[in-house]
Amino acid sequence: MKEHVDVLGVGIGPFNLGLAALLEEGTELNCLFLEKHTSMHWHPGMLLDMTDLQVPFLADLVTFANPKSEYTFLNYLHEQERLYAFYFFNRFDIPRKEYNAYLQWVASKLTNCQFATNVTDVTYDLKNEYYLVSCENLQTNETYMLSAGHVVMGTGSKPLVPASIKESLTEDFVHSSQYIQNSEDLKAAGSITIVGSGQSAAEIFYDLLHDQERFGYSLSWFTRSAGFFQMEEGKLGIEMFSPEYVEYFHELPFSQRKEALPLLGSIRNGIQVKTLKNIYDLLYHRSIESPHRPAHIQAMCELNEIKRLDSKSYDLTFHQWQKDSNVSHHSEKIILATGYKPAIPEWIEQMRNEFEWESEKEFKVELDGRLVFKEPRKAQIFALSNVVHAHGTGATNLQLAVQRNQRIVNYVTGEETYPISRGNTFQQF
Structure with a gap:
């Protein structure tokens, strides 16, 4: 056994990183x-130029728990000597690259x-009432074991690909999470199709539309959404x-x-409204000097079948439902902008x-993310992933x-340690 910790977090994304900051700054726990x-x-594959976070900068890792924290976004700006620049930027949202x-x-x-x-691996030691955690250092290949009083699962999500097409995919199909890494190869093609209708799909479409005249590819955008x-x-x-609202929602029966x-x-x-506006404005300006639409855009179409036509192209069959x-x-x-599923x-399992x-x-999870064990135990597992239903x-x-957190x-x-704020809304739930 290498050591014992009071709380062990598995995965370091924004959720667990914020928890790590609150624990280190506000407690004496190991x-x-x-x-x-x-x-x-x-999300390195989606750090596109001129894209913003979808929440205001106050929704950083710690501000809502402790605005005096060392780890606020404003203190980051201060230490980077960017506070005045951000003030002149005069925006409530922040560039996605800067959030990263x-x-x-x-x-x-x-x-x-x-x-x-x-x-x-993580297993529960019933006798000692803690978790045994098997670890591997990927740089030295050393394996060792820790014990933990509580475990926080912050393993995030992984790309979701519809089951109906999964077996037909080749290297010519790129999930949106890998867009930037593959953008050069994508833009060298003669035709590009985006599948999906969320924010990522829209940002990718706009990026490709912006560069379309320079590279000369045809561009299409389909979604199964209405x-x-x-x-x-x-x-x-x-x-x-x-x-x-989260408290209200959590108290509802599962079916509701x-x-x-x-x-x-x-x-x-x-x-985002501004993304849709930018897309439409660019489409409109492109249409002034061309009788043809700059792109094919169609909703209510679900990708059901893929057939390879030759070494370069595919026949995609969409069902207009x-x-x-x-x-x-x-x-x-x-490009499959088809979302994510919990990892x-x-x-x-x-x-x-x-x-x-x-x-x-x-x-089943409690309001704080604790898994509900059939036999109550002192050592808890908190889930930060797969809790939309809760x-x-x-x-x-x-x-x-x-x-x-x-x-x-x-x-x-x-x-x-960090009191929960009350009376935040004008409406009642």
């Missing part, structure tokens, strides 16, 4: 957060984060990201929570009989990740 990648990188740089800055300052370390709709950005609408999620689609998904007809489309390169570690499940794929709109929201810290310390 904590360690492990990440298999060699450094902190947040902020995360890297926080990770570099914390002493409880360790990279290039893979957690290969349209290319904007995200809800109204002030009353975004109160759904409040702690009060599942029924409510599609109704919240415009809040959870959709495209409203007319119940098929649309055939040819393309050399295809659940194998060691969680091996424990599945130890805790309660609300469905075959959705485990926390609704706030499950993947950066602002509410801070509130959830406050609850985790308060639980493991046994006191209100």
Whole structure:
């Protein structure tokens, strides 16, 4: 046994990084957060120029818990001597590249984060009431074991590819998460098709539309959604990201929570208004001197079948579900902006009989993310992934990740280390 820690975090994304900062700054607990990648990188494949975070800068890692923290975004700007520049920038949102740089800055300052370390297994020691955690240092190949009083699963998500086309994919199909790494190869093709209608799909479409005249490819954009709709950005609408709404949602029966999620689609998904405006404006300007549309854009079309035509191109069959007809489309390169699914570690699956499940794929969690064990135990596992069914709109929201982390810290310390703010909304839930 190498050492014992009070809290062990598995994975270092924004959620666990924020928790690491709150624990290091506000408690005396011995904590360690492990990440298999060699450094902190947040969605590197989508760090496009002129793209912004979808939440204001106040939704950083710590501000809603402790605005006096050393790890606020404003303090990052201060230490980078960028505070005046940001003031003159005069924006509430921040560039996505700068958010990534902020995360890297926080990770570099914390002493409880360790990279290039893979957690290969987690088991529960019933006698000692702690978890045994098997680790591998990916740089030295050393394997060792830790014990932990609590474990926080922050393993994030992984690309989602529709099952109907998964077996037909080749190197010409690129998930949006790998867009930047493959953009040069994509733009060298004669035709490019984007599948999907969220923010990532829109940003990729705009980037490709911007460079279309320089490279000369034809461009298409399909989605199975009913349209290319904007995200809800109204002030009353975004109160759904409040702690009060998360508490209300969590108390609903599972069946009602599942029924409510599609109704919240415009809040959870959709495209930013400014992104849609930029796309339309560019399309309009391109149309002035050309009788042809700059791109093929079509909704209500689900990609069902892929056939290779030759060494360079594919026949894509889309089902137009409203007319119940098929649309055939040819393309050399295809970008799948089809979203993500929770990355659940194998060691969680091996424990599945130890805790309660609300469905075959959705485990039962408390408001602070604790898994609900069939036999109550002192040592807890907190889940930051796969909790949309339990926390609704706030499950993947950066602002509410801070509130959830406050609850985790308060639980493991046994006191209100970071009090939860109340009375935040004008509407009642």
